[in-house]
Amino acid sequence: MSAATADKQTDRVLSTLNADGSRRWLKPWLSRGRYLRRRRVVAYGLISVFTITPYLRIGGKPPILLDIPAREFTLFGTTFYPTDTLPLALMILSVFVSIFLLTAFFGRVWCGWACPQTVYMEFLYRPIERLFEGKPGRQRKLGAWRKPAKFAVFLVISMFLAHTFLAYFVGVDRLWLWVQSSPAQHPFAFLVMAATTGLMMFDFAFFREQTCLVACPYGRFQSVMLDRQSLIVTYDEQRGEPRGKITKSKKSKDVRLPVAAEARGDCVDCGLCVRTCPTGIDIREGLQMECIGCAQCIDACDDVMEKIGRKKGLIRYSSQAAVSGEPVKLLRPRVVIYPALLLGLLTGLVLVLAGRQPADITLLRGAGSPFVVLPDGNVSNQLHVKVRNRAAEAATFQVELIDVTNGQVVSSNNPFTVGSGEAHDAPMTIIVPRDVFKDGRRDIQLRIATEDNAFSTIRPYRLLGPWSSGISDAEQSHDP
Ligand code: SF4
Numbered sequence: 001m002s003a004a005t006a007d008k009q010t011d012r013v014l015s016t017l018n019a020d021g022s023r024r025w026l027k028p029w030l031s032r033g034r035y036l037r038r039r040r041v042v043a044y045g046l047i048s049v050f051t052i053t054p055y056l057r058i059g060g061k062p063p064i065l066l067d068i069p070a071r072e073f074t075l076f077g078t079t080f081y082p083t084d085t086l087p088l089a090l091m092i093l094s095v096f097v098s099i100f101l102l103t104a105f106f107g108r109v110w111c112g113w114a115c116p117q118t119v120y121m122e123f124l125y126r127p128i129e130r131l132f133e134g135k136p137g138r139q140r141k142l143g144a145w146r147k148p149a150k151f152a153v154f155l156v157i158s159m160f161l162a163h164t165f166l167a168y169f170v171g172v173d174r175l176w177l178w179v180q181s182s183p184a185q186h187p188f189a190f191l192v193m194a195a196t197t198g199l200m201m202f203d204f205a206f207f208r209e210q211t212c213l214v215a216c217p218y219g220r221f222q223s224v225m226l227d228r229q230s231l232i233v234t235y236d237e238q239r240g241e242p243r244g245k246i247t248k249s250k251k252s253k254d255v256r257l258p259v260a261a262e263a264r265g266d267c268v269d270c271g272l273c274v275r276t277c278p279t280g281i282d283i284r285e286g287l288q289m290e291c292i293g294c295a296q297c298i299d300a301c302d303d304v305m306e307k308i309g310r311k312k313g314l315i316r317y318s319s320q321a322a323v324s325g326e327p328v329k330l331l332r333p334r335v336v337i338y339p340a341l342l343l344g345l346l347t348g349l350v351l352v353l354a355g356r357q358p359a360d361i362t363l364l365r366g367a368g369s370p371f372v373v374l375p376d377g378n379v380s381n382q383l384h385v386k387v388r389n390r391a392a393e394a395a396t397f398q399v400e401l402i403d404v405t406n407g408q409v410v411s412s413n414n415p416f417t418v419g420s421g422e423a424h425d426a427p428m429t430i431i432v433p434r435d436v437f438k439d440g441r442r443d444i445q446l447r448i449a450t451e452d453n454a455f456s457t458i459r460p461y462r463l464l465g466p467w468s469s470g471i472s473d474a475e476q477s478h479d480p
């Protein structure tokens with residue numbers, strides 16, 4: 001890093017702060033180029049996926065439905081319940097490790113290419129703003145109506161996006177019913193939608209790049225997730241420095257014939273890479289937390305290099321090691337450990353999903369006395385059989401006691417039917433002869449199966465009963 005650069009860096013606190021502490025509003029210039037074209041394709045593809053997904057169906061269910069009140073999470077045709085802690089944990093861990101892996105290889109490619117904040121800001125709200133207010137740097141005198149009109153369009157888009165966002169939590173069918181009815185009939189949902197719209201307006205009309213700079217923790221983690229071999233947007237200091245302004249030849253207006261000192265580097269200090277940066281930083285100061293890897297400075301600089309007849313790529317996707325002339329190492333601990341970890345997690349997830357039963361069974365001891373000695377000498381235990389039917393159709397379940405002679409399951413609710421995706425709590429009483437207990441307990445086995453035997457499981461359960469001692473039954477029933 002040059003001494004001048006180092007000095008500048010010491011002075012700088014935040015790229016969006018003026019010297020007097022007020023906010024420096026950024027109006028990044030649009031730089032057309034190959035990366036902008038590619039990012040547009042990605043961004044509009046992602047926006048389409050986001051808006052279309054709630055309307056699609058896989059096995060009769062939306063691909064993504066996060067029903068928080070019912071605590072049911074549907075992902076690509078599979079519904080997860082709160083009891084699915086293992087697959088949910090494996091999925092969340094896989095997402096985290098994927099982010100680490102992606103960052104280790106490609107730096108902040110997520111931020112610059114796929115993060116909703118960047119996608120909506122740069123490819124929806126910012127183009128609309130340019131439409132109403134003109135291109136930054138070339139703004140004409142504007143009619144007073146333009147700003148309110150811009151905010152009106154922002155509001156309509158924010159409302160649409162807020163409704164789409166809500167559809168991921170309630171489904172499009174319920175959302176459509178709500179849209180057609182009065183907010184008084186669904187005040188909570190209306191408040192959520194209004195708050196989401198308000199947050200989007202606040203974010204995209206006012207807070208903007210501050211979300212990346214001060215609210216999002218990802219940038220702060222990047223220094224531990226990146227190494228010197230990670231692919232990032234970087235300025236080739238060896239080629240660019242010492243920088244210097246270009247001057248046109250007095251004999252020719254052709255900028256391809258610059259009168260630039262031989263000793264100067266390729267950077268002509270035009271400042272376009274800074275003016276186009278959506279977070280207002282100067283990439284020539286090295287890797288910074290604020291850089292979201294959007295590649296706009298690459299497009300800006302490539303355009304300048306082309307105009308002055310120099311090779312493109314003064315700013316380019318490269319690694320800190322590569323631009324410093326250090327050897328490029330493809331094989332590093334993190335690019336071996338992260339994929340191995342991810343493979344392990346995904347394998348575990350696939351195995352867990354493949355081994356999932358069509359029903360979840362939970363056995364819970366009944367409240368009150370742990371057991372009762374009945375007048376005929378038998379002993380009863382109260383039990384709750386909770387069944388969650390994961391199958392696509394309703395099923396009828398039956399509970400049987402299979403390993404105690406003369407034992408029985410007594411319930412007015414056995415067998416019982418559970419709808420698809422629903423949970424049912426069936427209270428039961430297990431009655432067994434007194435002499436099956438040893439030391440106040442007896443381990444039994446219960447078979448829970450559907451009528452058609454498509455699902456069948458045997459679950460152990462411990463019955464509590466009297467000790468073979470002189471303690472009275474009344475005393476024992478409270479102190480097994
Ligand atoms: S756009 Fe390129 S030439 Fe212009 S200041 Fe930035 S790095 Fe230098």
Ligand code: SF4
Pocket residue numbers: 233273276277278279280281282283290291292293294295296297298
């Ligand atoms: S420095 Fe370049 S890549 Fe980084 S945020 Fe600014 S324009 Fe995007």
